[in-house]
Structure formats: C-alpha cells, structure tokens
Amino acid sequence: MDEILKVDHLKASYGNETILKDISFGVKKGEIRMVLGSSGCGKSTLLNNVLKFIKSDEGTITYFGKSFGPKEGLDSETRMRTGVLFQSGALLADLTVAENAMLPLKRSMPYMPKSQMEAIVADRLEKVHLLHAFHKFPGEISGGMKKRAALARAIALKPELLFCDEPSTGLDPVTARSLDELLLELRDTLGVSMVIVSHELESIKIVCDRFVYLKDGYVLKDATLKEGMESDDPILRHFFNRQCPKEYNAEDFYHFDFID
Numbered sequence: 460m461d462e463i464l465k466v467d468h469l470k471a472s473y474g475n476e477t478i479l480k481d482i483s484f485g486v487k488k489g490e491i492r493m494v495l496g497s498s499g500c501g502k503s504t505l506l507n508n509v510l511k512f513i514k515s516d517e518g519t520i521t522y523f524g525k526s527f528g529p530k531e532g533l534d535s536e537t538r539m540r541t542g543v544l545f546q547s548g549a550l551l552a553d554l555t556v557a558e559n560a561m562l563p564l565k566r567s568m569p570y571m572p573k574s575q576m577e578a579i580v581a582d583r584l585e586k587v588h589l590l591h592a593f594h595k596f597p598g599e600i601s602g603g604m605k606k607r608a609a610l611a612r613a614i615a616l617k618p619e620l621l622f623c624d625e626p627s628t629g630l631d632p633v634t635a636r637s638l639d640e641l642l643l644e645l646r647d648t649l650g651v652s653m654v655i656v657s658h659e660l661e662s663i664k665i666v667c668d669r670f671v672y673l674k675d676g677y678v679l680k681d682a683t684l685k686e687g688m689e690s691d692d693p694i695l696r697h698f699f700n701r702q703c704p705k706e707y708n709a710e711d712f713y714h715f716d717f718i719d
C-alpha cells in the first residue's frame with residue numbers, strides 16, 4: 460500500500476515547553492491510523508501540527524507525495540484533499556445542517572451553482588444517514604446527529620484523508636458505536652483513509668488498523684491493533700487490557716503516567 464501521509468521527525472512546542480520531541484509515522488491508503496496515548500501527551504497537538512494549523516519547530520509532513528517544511532502551511536490543493544472532524548463538531552449555530560455541510564464547497568468552489576452544491580450536500584448527508592435533518596439547525600438535533608452533521612461537512616469535498624479528533628467523545632455508548640460503524644462504512648464506500656485521535660478503548664477496538672502510541676514526546680509504539688493488544692510492554696498492556704502486569708507491583712505501576 461502507498462503511504463499518503465508521512466510525518467518525519469516532527470518537533471513541536473508551546474513557548475518553551477516542547478510537547479512533541481521526535482515523532483515519525485506514516486498513513487497508508489485506505490487505512491485507519493489511530494493516535495493514542497494518555498491525557499495531555501500531545502495527541503491534539505500532533506493533529507494541529509500535521510494539519511499545519513500551528514507552526515512546528517522541526518520536521519517534514521508529506522501529503523500525497525508533496526512535502527511541507529515546519530513553517531510552511533498546506534497549499535489549497537492539499538487542503539481540498541483533506542477533511543477534518545473537530546472534537547467539538549464546530550457547527551455554526553445560525554446555519555442549518557445543510558448550510559454547515561456546504562461551507563467547504565462555498566470556500567473551495569465559490570462559483571458552483573447553489574443547486575449543484577445542494578445536491579452534493581444531500582449526497583453527503585445521505586452517506587451519514589442524516590438527510591432528514593437537511594433544514595434543521597444544530598440546536599434542534601442530538602449530540603450524535605451533530606457529530607454526523609460535522610462529518611458530512613468534513614467529507615463535503617470527498618477527501619482522500621480524514622482527520623478526526625476524539626469523534627465519539629461525549630456520546631453515549633450506542634451512539635458512539637454507530638459513529639464508529641459509520642466511519643468504517645465511509646472508509647469502505649469512499650475509500651477515505653483516516654487519522655483518528657481517541658482514548659475510547661471500545662472505539663479503538665472497532666476501527667483501528669494501526670496506531671501510534673505517544674509517550675513523553677516520542678512514539679512509544681507504532682504497530683497494528685493486534686500487535687498492540689498482544690504487546691508485553693506494560694504501558695500498552697495497561698492501555699489495551701486495563702490490567703496490571705504480574706511482574707510490576709502497584710508501586711512500580713503508578714510510576715507510569717498513563718491514567719486517562
């Protein structure tokens with residue numbers, strides 16, 4: 460499989476505090492790559508740096524074979540091939556679900572006739588099973604529906620690569636499960652590759668192909684879900700199995716900073 464995203468030796472800081480020291484990994488076409496790690500380890504920071512929402516200290520990010528340096532932003536072609544589902548959903552309250560989903564089209568293709576935009580948006584809303592909410596406002600729909608509306612907006616331009624920051628956070632287990640299944644469905648129907656930040660173990664077990672586990676600014680493990688779940692590393696054993704390995708007593712165990 461080809462790698463459609465490559466992160467090489469990324470270093471990122473806020474002021475004097477370096478959060479990511481040296482991060483490298485790739486995303487293959489058609490795969491769901493998850494970014495894992497304890498709270499505060501820098502998962503969202505990684506996403507914001509890879510997406511070039513903020514400038515990095517060092518490192519190269521290569522999208523679809525095109526490389527961008529640490530201080531460079533993404534070009535418009537790369538942005539159009541990339542979708543983002545923000546943690547909050549970030550829907551505009553005074554726009555309908557359809558108008559929200561139309562925003563990327565208006566920005567990228569301002570001259571497209573409105574009827575054509577509406578047809579595309581109807582298609583995307585159908586894909587996320589939300590066509591019935593076309594004319595509704597965000598305040599009139601449930602949390603799970605808001606996530607699906609935000610997802611319709613994220614796939615408006617039929618991206619090849621979709622970034623999702625904590626997609627199931629704040630959802631009840633049933634709604635979270637249906638969102639996970641929807642992400643798998645979109646991967647299969649649209650062929651979109653994904654980078655998903657999550658700490659929801661149930662979601663991880665459903666959608667993850669491969670993961671990177673971040674620790675102290677480095678990649679502790681880059682592996683498949685199966686390898687992660689079978690790993691002897693105490694941190695990964697705790698993360699995936701929620702159990703304390705025999706060879707560590709409780710005192711040793713709490714020296715690890717991995718309580719989510």
Ligand SMILES: Nc1ncnc2c1ncn2[C@@H]1O[C@H](COP(=O)(O)OP(=O)(O)OP(=O)(O)O)[C@@H](O)[C@H]1O
Pocket residue numbers: 473478496497498499500501502503504505658
């Ligand atoms: N805008 C910012 N300015 C300064 N420090 C920040 C900023 N955003 C995040 N941080 C710090 O960077 C570190 C990593 O934060 P980040 O949100 O990337 O972690 P995370 O792994 O996504 O956490 P969580 O799982 O809790 O969402 C934390 O110590 C956080 O306090």
